[in-house]
Amino acid sequence: MKHGFKQRLFIVAGILLVVCAAVWLVISAISDNMRYFVSPSEIQAGIAPEGHTLRVGGLVVAGSVRRIAKGLTVRFEVTDNASTIPVVYTGILPDLFREGQGVVATGKLRADGIFVAGEVLAKHDENYMPREVQEALNKAEGAVDVGNAMRKSAGGSL
Structure with a gap:
């Protein structure tokens, strides 16, 4: 009887260990892929978490x-x-x-305020702007229509 109890205990402990390892792997994978989106205004205000992977647009x-x-x-x-x-x-x-185009850069913010990007994505067409970038532009003080801002930045060549 004691031998059967020990065997069941080891089986339960083994299953529990495997489940805990699986949960840990899932949580670490999710946290590694979590990237905070911040706007330049939020970075200037000191809201952006230093040392974390961020997306700025x-x-x-x-x-x-x-x-x-x-x-x-x-x-x-x-x-x-x-x-x-x-x-x-x-x-x-x-x-x-190119200049005047919408971008989303993924990387880390250095202590000196320079954003070091590991990846840069450009918008694919003049009618499309990633939702986060559009929201950041709309929230910015004195935000203007993105199309007009892009035309103005690019010297009216769009």
Whole structure:
């Protein structure tokens, strides 16, 4: 009788251990993929959590795109029409990336206020703006129609 009880106890403990490991794996996978969306205004206000992976969106400021040396590093600024933040990205930019266009950059905010992006996504057509970017632009003080802002930034070439 004692042997049967011990065997059942080990089986239950083993099942419990497997379930706990599975729950831990799911929670860690979810937290690794959770990315907070913030606007440039929220970053300027200090609302953005430092050290976390963030997504920042807005319009690329006209005249702000600078390539560093002959490498793949690019500096540019993103605005929500109220605040502007500097972004540094090393890699190949999307074909649709240009000044005055909407972008969403994923990366981390450094202590000096520079956003270091690991990924940059450009909007795919002039009638589309990601929901989070549109909401951030609408919330910004003195927000203007995104289409007009883009045309103005791009020198009316849209």
